[in-house]
Amino acid sequence: MPLPPSGPRSTLASLAVIAAICIGATGALAYTAGWLSPDRLTPTKLVDALAPPTGPVPGYRRNHAKGICFTGSFAANGNGTALSRARVFETGAHPALGRFNLGTPDPGAPDTTVRVRGLGLQITADDGAVWRAAMINAPVFPVSTPEAFYELLRVPASKAPNAMAAFVAAHPEFSAFGAWAKSPDWTASYAQEPYNSLDAFLFTDAAGAEQAVRWSFRPEAPPERITPEAFGKRGPASLEQEITDRVAAAPQRWTLVLTVADPGDPTADPSRAWPEGRRSVEAGTLVVQRIEPEADGPCRDINFDPTILPDGIRVSDDPFPAARSAAYARSYDLRTAEAKDYPKRTSEAAR
Amino acid sequence: MTPGGKRFTGGQRLLHWSMAACIIAMFFIGVGMVSTVMPTYVPLLATHKTLGVAIFVLALVRLGVRARSGAPPLPADLPAPMRLAAHLSHYGLYGLMFALPLLGWAMLSAGAYPVVLYGGLRLPAILPQNPALHTLLWNAHYYLAFAFFALVLAHVAAALFHALIRRDGVFEAMAPLGSRTGGPSSR
Ligand code: HEM
Numbered sequence: 001m002p003l004p005p006s007g008p009r010s011t012l013a014s015l016a017v018i019a020a021i022c023i024g025a026t027g028a029l030a031y032t033a034g035w036l037s038p039d040r041l042t043p044t045k046l047v048d049a050l051a052p053p054t055g056p057v058p059g060y061r062r063n064h065a066k067g068i069c070f071t072g073s074f075a076a077n078g079n080g081t082a083l084s085r086a087r088v089f090e091t092g093a094h095p096a097l098g099r100f101n102l103g104t105p106d107p108g109a110p111d112t113t114v115r116v117r118g119l120g121l122q123i124t125a126d127d128g129a130v131w132r133a134a135m136i137n138a139p140v141f142p143v144s145t146p147e148a149f150y151e152l153l154r155v156p157a158s159k160a161p162n163a164m165a166a167f168v169a170a171h172p173e174f175s176a177f178g179a180w181a182k183s184p185d186w187t188a189s190y191a192q193e194p195y196n197s198l199d200a201f202l203f204t205d206a207a208g209a210e211q212a213v214r215w216s217f218r219p220e221a222p223p224e225r226i227t228p229e230a231f232g233k234r235g236p237a238s239l240e241q242e243i244t245d246r247v248a249a250a251p252q253r254w255t256l257v258l259t260v261a262d263p264g265d266p267t268a269d270p271s272r273a274w275p276e277g278r279r280s281v282e283a284g285t286l287v288v289q290r291i292e293p294e295a296d297g298p299c300r301d302i303n304f305d306p307t308i309l310p311d312g313i314r315v316s317d318d319p320f321p322a323a324r325s326a327a328y329a330r331s332y333d334l335r336t337a338e339a340k341d342y343p344k345r346t347s348e349a350a351r
Numbered sequence: 352m353t354p355g356g357k358r359f360t361g362g363q364r365l366l367h368w369s370m371a372a373c374i375i376a377m378f379f380i381g382v383g384m385v386s387t388v389m390p391t392y393v394p395l396l397a398t399h400k401t402l403g404v405a406i407f408v409l410a411l412v413r414l415g416v417r418a419r420s421g422a423p424p425l426p427a428d429l430p431a432p433m434r435l436a437a438h439l440s441h442y443g444l445y446g447l448m449f450a451l452p453l454l455g456w457a458m459l460s461a462g463a464y465p466v467v468l469y470g471g472l473r474l475p476a477i478l479p480q481n482p483a484l485h486t487l488l489w490n491a492h493y494y495l496a497f498a499f500f501a502l503v504l505a506h507v508a509a510a511l512f513h514a515l516i517r518r519d520g521v522f523e524a525m526a527p528l529g530s531r532t533g534g535p536s537s538r
Pocket residue numbers: 046047050060061062063064067099100101117118119120134135136141145146149196197198199270302303304320323324327328331332335
């Protein structure tokens with residue numbers, strides 16, 4: 001038989017126990033959610049720090065906001081199967097869609113003001129597995145860790161004198177990227193740029209062997225160097241017009257080169273290039289067949305999250321893909337909620 | 352005990368407690384993953400999706416078991432408002448066990464994300480890609496997740512109220528261990 005109902009004294013004690021359990025559980029949830037840890041680097045903080053001084057532009061990506069869509073295919077030559085069992089490396093043409101873009105949070109930024117050009121890419125294999133990537137033309141990333149990237153983003157807002165100099169002094173790895181960014185070797189076409197993963201990923205072959213790999217899409221179009229001054233004369237949005245005309249005239253191609261790390265190569269640090277002479281495999285050709293404006297294009301509402309990988313490729317000890325995935329999701333959540341601020345339309349006009 | 356000393360069947364209790372552990376883990380995994388940029392983000396998200404879908408499947412099984420085995424009656428002396436609260440909250444808990452995983456899956460579909468679980472299991476999209484739908488489902492998943500947490504807290508408080516204060520056998524009906532006639536008196 002049940003015990004008799006408890007007396008008033010123990011009822012009070014029991015209520016206290018119940019309250020303590022509820023408060024404790026809520027506190028534990030709040031702690032896990034970071035509400036009690038204002039110093040934790042969250043995706044929200046990282047994304048907010050990307051915003052230009054005038055604030056984020058609603059409806060657009062929070063970084064690499066200026067871009068244009070393409071569709072085409074990835075023609076695999078089968079060589080990649082030596083490194084990864086992912087079906088996209090098996091000989092054949094796999095449908096691709098993507099986005100040429102500029103590394104700026106401002107979709108209206110003039111082309112000449114942005115050194116970093118990017119490529120968002122999705123390749124779908126015949127088994128339905130999806131591979132997404134977001135790559136840039138720089139040969140290295142500016143910093144070694146997501147935390148350092150957050151610091152870098154906050155430099156412009158800093159009141160401290162010589163904040164940038166202090167940052168560079170504290171982050172010597174910045175110099176390689178800094179030197180590239182200052183070099184006058186611009187091109188006037190998205191089609192003449194290489195696009196590098198920078199981050200390392202683990203490729204698993206059919207036998208289960210794993211290797212750390214970085215990859216690049218190398219342009220077939222030879223780069224024609226142009227000074228920033230001469231490039232500026234072509235207008236603030238010449239890149240999108242140029243790639244539209246160029247692809248309308250003929251499909252554009254890039255070779256996918258997979259580079260395998262030697263033991264001891266820095267796989268966890270995209271600010272450090274791997275030495276020359278590493279084993280590399282040409283896995284196929286990206287063929288860009290059609291350009292479409294972003295507003296109505298197929299790339300618009302895609303998150304080119306670098307952790308969306310097919311079986312046969314996975315994240316390595318590089319801390320960036322995870323941080324990027326968290327930040328890109330936040331950016332995607334924000335911009336899809338603001339879709340009405342970036343209406344669909346059929347012309348480029350309203351930009 | 353409840354009248355006649357009836358309890359939920361062993362299968363029902365096993366489902367109740369294993370799902371309780373999974374669902375409570377999901378709240379923590381959910382809020383933890385969206386507030387971190389550390390490498391654990393990737394496995395946390397994969398676990399969130401896999402465990403969430405597992406909860407959906409278990410909820411289907413559980414509903415089937417519930418339809419077959421029923422539930423022990425509540426104590427006859429339980430006041431009507433408490434009885435109503437018990438029934439409504441159980442409907443709510445069952446509903447959310449289905450709703451949250453479906454919303455998560457639908458939200459990812461509307462965002463054109465592939466839904467890949469541990470083991471390489473790939474689920475089909477259940478909605479077309481659409482930003483307005485993505486936002487609607489994101490909000491529903493977000494607010495209902497916290498409503499679910501609040502309801503579980505209320506449910507736990509009520510269970511402990513039965514166990515510690517009313518001592519009417521309701522807790523023993525779902526207690527993971529303990530003998531059939533047992534309850535607190537057997538301790
Ligand atoms: C922690 C470091 C980084 C942060 C916080 C960050 C942040 C972002 C954000 C918020 C977006 C917009 C995502 C969207 O709304 O879909 C974006 C896009 C992009 N990022 Fe990053 N990024 C980081 C590192 C990198 C690296 C290492 C690369 C290149 C190797 C890169 C290349 C790109 C490209 C190409 C896009 C445009 C993708 C598209 O077309 O949608 N980012 N980034």
